[in-house]
Amino acid sequence: MLRLGLGPYSLQMTIFSLPSNINYKFGKYSILTVKWEHGGLIDIYFGRALWISMNSRLGSYVIFDKVKPIWWFASRMEAENEIRDQRYAADISSIREAQLRINPFIHKTPVLTSETLNSLAGRGLFFKCECFQKGGAFKFRGACNAVFSLDDEQAAKGVVTHSSGNHAAALSLAAKLRGIPAYIVIPKNAPKCKVENVIRYGGQVVWSEATMQSREDTATMLLQETGAVLLHPYNDGRIISGQGTISLELLEQAPQIDTIIVPISGGGLISGVALAAKSINPAIQVLAAEPRGANDAAQSKNAGRIITLPETNTIADGLRASLGDLTWAVVRDLVDDIIVVEDKEIIKAMKLCYEILKVAVEPSGAIGLAAVLSDNFKKNPAWENCKNVGIVLSGGNVDLGVLWDSLGK
Numbered sequence: 001m002l003r004l005g006l007g008p009y010s011l012q013m014t015i016f017s018l019p020s021n022i023n024y025k026f027g028k029y030s031i032l033t034v035k036w037e038h039g040g041l042i043d044i045y046f047g048r049a050l051w052i053s054m055n056s057r058l059g060s061y062v063i064f065d066k067v068k069p070i071w072w073f074a075s076r077m078e079a080e081n082e083i084r085d086q087r088y089a090a091d092i093s094s095i096r097e098a099q100l101r102i103n104p105f106i107h108k109t110p111v112l113t114s115e116t117l118n119s120l121a122g123r124g125l126f127f128k129c130e131c132f133q134k135g136g137a138f139k140f141r142g143a144c145n146a147v148f149s150l151d152d153e154q155a156a157k158g159v160v161t162h163s164s165g166n167h168a169a170a171l172s173l174a175a176k177l178r179g180i181p182a183y184i185v186i187p188k189n190a191p192k193c194k195v196e197n198v199i200r201y202g203g204q205v206v207w208s209e210a211t212m213q214s215r216e217d218t219a220t221m222l223l224q225e226t227g228a229v230l231l232h233p234y235n236d237g238r239i240i241s242g243q244g245t246i247s248l249e250l251l252e253q254a255p256q257i258d259t260i261i262v263p264i265s266g267g268g269l270i271s272g273v274a275l276a277a278k279s280i281n282p283a284i285q286v287l288a289a290e291p292r293g294a295n296d297a298a299q300s301k302n303a304g305r306i307i308t309l310p311e312t313n314t315i316a317d318g319l320r321a322s323l324g325d326l327t328w329a330v331v332r333d334l335v336d337d338i339i340v341v342e343d344k345e346i347i348k349a350m351k352l353c354y355e356i357l358k359v360a361v362e363p364s365g366a367i368g369l370a371a372v373l374s375d376n377f378k379k380n381p382a383w384e385n386c387k388n389v390g391i392v393l394s395g396g397n398v399d400l401g402v403l404w405d406s407l408g409k
C-alpha cells in the first residue's frame with residue numbers, strides 16, 4: 001500500500017499486477033498515465049487535479065493525469081472546494097422560481113434535429129430554437145423574469161436598460177405586458193430590425209454613442225430623470241435566472257444531451273444555462289462559442305481574470321459585450337471551454353440553418369452550430385466523447401440586408 005500525503009488531501013494506491021503503462025481518458029480531462037514496473041509504482045504524472053476511483057475484483061486504486069507538480073494539485077483541490085462553496089448570482093432554486101414566474105408569458109421553444117447536420121458534425125445535434133421565442137430571442141426569458149420580480153412600488157416608475165437590440169426589445173415587451181414604461185438606451189450602430197422591435201413593443205428609445213461609456217452615462221441620466229429601475233442586460237441575478245430556464249426545458253426535451261454549446265457575450269445566457277444544467281447533471285459539458293473578433297471571454301478564461309477589448313469586429317452584433325462580475329464568476333468556474341470561430345464560419349452556419357433547418361437565425365444565434373462544425377471542436381480529442389450536443393439558437397432578429405450582403409461574399 002502506498003500512501004501519499006497532500007496536506008489535507010491524501011492519495012492511496014494499492015499495487016497489484018497491472019500492465020506496465022495505463023493510459024485513460026475521462027471526459028474533458030487529458031490522458032491519464034501511471035507507469036508501473038514489476039508490479040511496483042514507478043511514477044505518477046499529475047495533471048488537471050481530478051482523480052478517478054476505479055474498482056475491480058483486484059481492489060481499488062486512484063490515478064491522475066499528467067503533468068503537474070504535486071503542490072499544483074493541492075492548490076487546485078483547494079480552489080475546487082472553494083468553487084463548490086461559491087454563491088453565484090443565481091442557482092437552481094432561483095431558476096425554477098423564474099420558470100414558474102414566466103411560464104404564463106413565454107413560448108416553450110421547440111428542439112429541432114437534422115440527420116444531415118448530424119452527419120456533418122459526426123454526432124447528434126439538438127437545436128433549442130430560441131429564435132422562436134417572443135421578441136425573437138432568448139432575452140425575453142430574463143427580461144420577463146426581472147420585470148415580474150419587481151414589486152408594484154418599484155415597477156410604477158418603469159425600467160431602464162442599455163442594449164444593442166435583443167434585450168432592449170425583450171424588456172420593452174415585458175414592460176408592456178406589465179403595463180409599465182420602458183426607457184431603452186440604444187447605440188447608434190444597432191441593427192435597424194432590432195430598433196424597430198423596440199418601437200413595436202412600446203419602448204421609449206434614447207440614443208447613445210456606440211461606446212459602453214456613452215451607453216452607461218445615458219442610462220444613468222435616465223435613472224436620475226425618471227426614478228425607474230435599472231435592469232442590466234446580463235449582469236443581474238434575475239436575468240441570469242430567467243435565461244437558465246432554457247436548460248430546464250432542453251434537458252426535459254432531450255435528456256440524452258451530454259454537451260451544451262451556448263453563445264457568449266456578456267455571459268447572462270451561458271451563466272444561467274450552466275448553473276441549471278450542471279445542477280441537473282453535474283457531468284454535462286457546457287461550452288461557449290465566441291467570434292474571434294470579440295474573443296474577450298476566451299482571453300479572460302485563459303488569463304483567469306476579466307479582459308476587456310478596446311474594440312470588437314464581428315458580424316455577430318449580439319456578441320460584442322464584455323463579461324460582468326456576476327457572469328464572470330460562473331464562466332470562470334462552470335464553463336468547460338470556449339470555442340473561438342471566424343466570421344466566415346458563422347456565415348456558413350447561418351446558411352446551413354436557412355437551407356437545412358429552414359430556420360432564420362441571426363449571426364449570434366448561428367455561432368453554436370459554427371462551433372460544433374469547426375476544427376477547434378471536431379479535431380479536439382477532449383470532445384470526442386460529446387455524442388449528443390444541445391445547441392442554443394439564441395435569436396433570429398437578423399437584418400436581412402446585411403445577411404444578403406454577407407452570403408454574397
